[in-house]
Amino acid sequence: MEEAATNNNNQDSDAARRRRFAAPEDEATWIMLQDRQEYRPYITALMNFFHDPDPRYTKETVFTRAQLLGLNPTVVKRWMANKAYGKEEYDKTSDAPKGARATSLEMMKKAVSYFMPNKAVPWVNGAGNPTRHSSVHQVIADVKKAEARHQGRSSKKVRPLREAEFRKTLEMMKRKQDWKSQYQYVMMTLWQYHLIARTDDICHFEVTHPGGHPKFPFTLKTKVFWSKNINEERQCPDQILLGSMDDDTCILLNLSIYLESYLEQSPNAVFLFTEDLELDEAAAERLKARYSTALRKLWKLAEWKSVIDELDLALNVGTHSNRKYPATHASNKGCSKPEIEIRGRWQGEGGGRVVNVYIDRKHEYIDGKVAAALCHGGPVKYELKEGVELSTEWLYQNVIPKIRAKFRRDNRLCRVLALTLLYACMQDDILVPTEIKNRVRTAYGELNLDIQQPVQKIPLFVHRVEDQLAIDEAIVIDGEGGAGAGRGAGAAAAGNSNYDLFQSIHIRLQHLEQLVNNNAARSDTQLSDLRAYIRHCNRILNNNIRAFGGTIEGGYRIQQANTGRRLLPLATDGANADVGPVVVANMATLSGNPRSLNELWQEYQHGIDGHKPARNFTARERNSSRQMKQKFYRRKQVWDTISRLVANGHTVQFAIERIKQVYGQSVSVSKIINGIIRDKRQYGGPHPNLV
Numbered sequence: 001m002e003e004a005a006t007n008n009n010n011q012d013s014d015a016a017r018r019r020r021f022a023a024p025e026d027e028a029t030w031i032m033l034q035d036r037q038e039y040r041p042y043i044t045a046l047m048n049f050f051h052d053p054d055p056r057y058t059k060e061t062v063f064t065r066a067q068l069l070g071l072n073p074t075v076v077k078r079w080m081a082n083k084a085y086g087k088e089e090y091d092k093t094s095d096a097p098k099g100a101r102a103t104s105l106e107m108m109k110k111a112v113s114y115f116m117p118n119k120a121v122p123w124v125n126g127a128g129n130p131t132r133h134s135s136v137h138q139v140i141a142d143v144k145k146a147e148a149r150h151q152g153r154s155s156k157k158v159r160p161l162r163e164a165e166f167r168k169t170l171e172m173m174k175r176k177q178d179w180k181s182q183y184q185y186v187m188m189t190l191w192q193y194h195l196i197a198r199t200d201d202i203c204h205f206e207v208t209h210p211g212g213h214p215k216f217p218f219t220l221k222t223k224v225f226w227s228k229n230i231n232e233e234r235q236c237p238d239q240i241l242l243g244s245m246d247d248d249t250c251i252l253l254n255l256s257i258y259l260e261s262y263l264e265q266s267p268n269a270v271f272l273f274t275e276d277l278e279l280d281e282a283a284a285e286r287l288k289a290r291y292s293t294a295l296r297k298l299w300k301l302a303e304w305k306s307v308i309d310e311l312d313l314a315l316n317v318g319t320h321s322n323r324k325y326p327a328t329h330a331s332n333k334g335c336s337k338p339e340i341e342i343r344g345r346w347q348g349e350g351g352g353r354v355v356n357v358y359i360d361r362k363h364e365y366i367d368g369k370v371a372a373a374l375c376h377g378g379p380v381k382y383e384l385k386e387g388v389e390l391s392t393e394w395l396y397q398n399v400i401p402k403i404r405a406k407f408r409r410d411n412r413l414c415r416v417l418a419l420t421l422l423y424a425c426m427q428d429d430i431l432v433p434t435e436i437k438n439r440v441r442t443a444y445g446e447l448n449l450d451i452q453q454p455v456q457k458i459p460l461f462v463h464r465v466e467d468q469l470a471i472d473e474a475i476v477i478d479g480e481g482g483a484g485a486g487r488g489a490g491a492a493a494a495g496n497s498n499y500d501l502f503q504s505i506h507i508r509l510q511h512l513e514q515l516v517n518n519n520a521a522r523s524d525t526q527l528s529d530l531r532a533y534i535r536h537c538n539r540i541l542n543n544n545i546r547a548f549g550g551t552i553e554g555g556y557r558i559q560q561a562n563t564g565r566r567l568l569p570l571a572t573d574g575a576n577a578d579v580g581p582v583v584v585a586n587m588a589t590l591s592g593n594p595r596s597l598n599e600l601w602q603e604y605q606h607g608i609d610g611h612k613p614a615r616n617f618t619a620r621e622r623n624s625s626r627q628m629k630q631k632f633y634r635r636k637q638v639w640d641t642i643s644r645l646v647a648n649g650h651t652v653q654f655a656i657e658r659i660k661q662v663y664g665q666s667v668s669v670s671k672i673i674n675g676i677i678r679d680k681r682q683y684g685g686p687h688p689n690l691v
Contacts, residue, residue: 032065038111039110044057046071049078069118072130076136080100083100083108084143092142092146097142097147102143116129116130157316163325165304168303168307169189169299180290180294185291185294189322191205193326196343196345196370196374197224198320198323199319199322203226203291206271207271208406209225209272210413212412213240216471218381220241221238222239224236240367243375245380245457247424249375250375252382252420253420253423255417257431257436259417260417261433261436264402273287296318326374327340329373342370343367369462378460379460382419382457384455385453392418392685398444399443419455426441426453458473514661517665518657524596528602532606536610587610588612589611591608597660601656634673637673638669638676641659642655644690644691658690
């Protein structure tokens with residue numbers, strides 16, 4: 001009995017081992033793929049056509065490997081021909097494929113191929129994937145040719161929206177009396193437009209996916225994790241979001257309005273467009289269905305149809321038209337197909353080539369170029385007008401308290417959205433929830449400022465410097481109105497090639513001027529270092545001459561810099577008098593009036609005239625007197641600013657030049673220090689350009 005039980009256990013163990021290490025084609029362990037439910041109706045229809053069973057197969061039927069291997073190209077060809085022509089054998093010169101279009105046949109072929117055991121192998125000598133045979137491809141080619149001659153089935157393909165239709169969609173949504181239509185669906189439409197995204201993509205965004213851009217503090221960034229063609233993390237790099245001159249389509253402006261209102265209702269929201277705390281596929285499908293239904297109902301109204309061009313009346317529109325419109329718009333603005341593919345996260349022409357594994361998917365310039373092309377009226381940044389001083393804390397507390405509570409660690413995002421929402425609230429023609437607009441206007445009115453609209457839009461020019469994305473303020477081109485033409489004239493011409501050429505030349509001149517200034521500053525530093533070295537050598541020479549006393553018997557004394565040890569002249573009262581080093585009363589002192597930032601940094605790093613470097617001062621030395629304490633505090637503002645920029649990877653000369661760009665090239669050191677202290681109070685930290 002015991003021996004029989006042992007044999008049974010061994011047999012069970014052997015069977016388990018065989019199942020565990022069975023080959024992929026082993027009939028006993030092979031199971032048909034079941035994860036793509038949308039493909040199941042196609043394989044079921046094909047098997048019903050082939051076997052003609054009674055009862056019929058259903059979508060739940062799981063076919064064996066032997067059943068699927070029984071398929072051959074003739075079965076697939078006759079099935080597709082019957083679907084398109086209504087007969088298994090057709091004459092392509094006289095028969096018309098009214099049953100299905102070529103795109104439908106391609107979908108049938110793709111779905112069936114997914115379930116084939118040998119789907120990666122072309123059909124050769126009676127084995128392989130039957131959908132990869134020339135006879136199957138020929139059916140699709142014949143249908144395409146018939147469609148080109150208008151002999152096939154009428155197309156249900158949707159066309160892109162036109163600009164007038166896109167704007168009418170936003171306008172009609174904003175006129176509805178419910179919050180979802182006025183704010184949520186408008187935001188979803190703009191989010192889809194600026195990211196060239198599918199409707200399914202935007203339904204999966206989380207609230208925290210938008211963020212401040214690390215390089216351009218006046219923009220935002222996000223990632224599209226759920227895009228159809230994204231299969232690995234490197235395929236979803238950061239994508240930039242730029243403001244638009246046109247208020248109705250500006251992504252930053254509408255995002256600030258929507259987020260502040262949305263977080264006021266749902267402060268613990270996890271996802272961007274739904275209040276669900278967990279977003280499974282069912283919840284995403286519900287959101288997608290609600291949004292799609294709202295669009296379809298709106299597009300059926302006579303008011304919306306009134307803006308359709310006569311040539312487009314016979315063509316259909318659908319939710320996919322929302323994605324086709326930005327792609328078409330970017331193309332009309334001069335963006336190439338590969339550039340649009342990058343912004344829209346399509347696989348692109350590279351396909352599965354090995355070289356694509358080694359090419360970084362982070363195309364910052366291309367992404368920025370297409371993002372700028374999608375900005376109606378041109379890209380802009382929001383800034384406070386000259387003469388308006390609003391602290392960062394005031395903006396956070398009075399303009400975006402809900403956004404700030406959600407994004408406490410993202411100062412860049414909060415400042416961008418605070419300025420855009422302040423701009424929106426001070427405009428009469430922008431739709432903002434009444435309670436938010438009244439709150440902001442009341443707080444701003446208490447400041448008693450004369451300027452009614454404190455925020456301005458400044459046009460931007462997106463270009464490339466070597467391999468890096470660069471975004472600079474656009475240069476104003478004076479029109480017929482002379483200098484008064486202002487920034488609007490430049491923005492209006494943003495799509496003109498001559499304008500782009502002018503902007504590019506001018507920006508490059510600015511960078512050349514900056515390079516010259518950097519070289520000049522570097523020369524000044526080198527000259528200052530040379531002068532300090534000469535003074536140092538002269539001091540050693542003079543001390544040693546005095547130590548000699550004019551004779552060889554005096555001997556050398558060692559000069560130790562920055563320790564206060566100096567040489568004294570030889571005593572005159574006797575040849576044997578001691579000549580020794582003495583300590584100067586106080587070497588931890590600051591110079592009286594540094595004339596440049598270079599000299600100020602030299603004092604911090606190395607000291608001047610043999611004095612102790614300021615960075616090595618002890619707390620007692622820094623606070624030795626009230627005057628010393630104040631002087632050290634003020635100069636420390638510059639030292640901290642330069643140190644921060646150097647820590648971020650810049651050179652000292654770049655940091656000094658950046659400070660001069662912010663506060664003026666010919667401004668005194670004292671005024672620069674005053675400016676840094678003033679900005680620290682205004683922004684709650686350093687100036688945004690000195691972060």
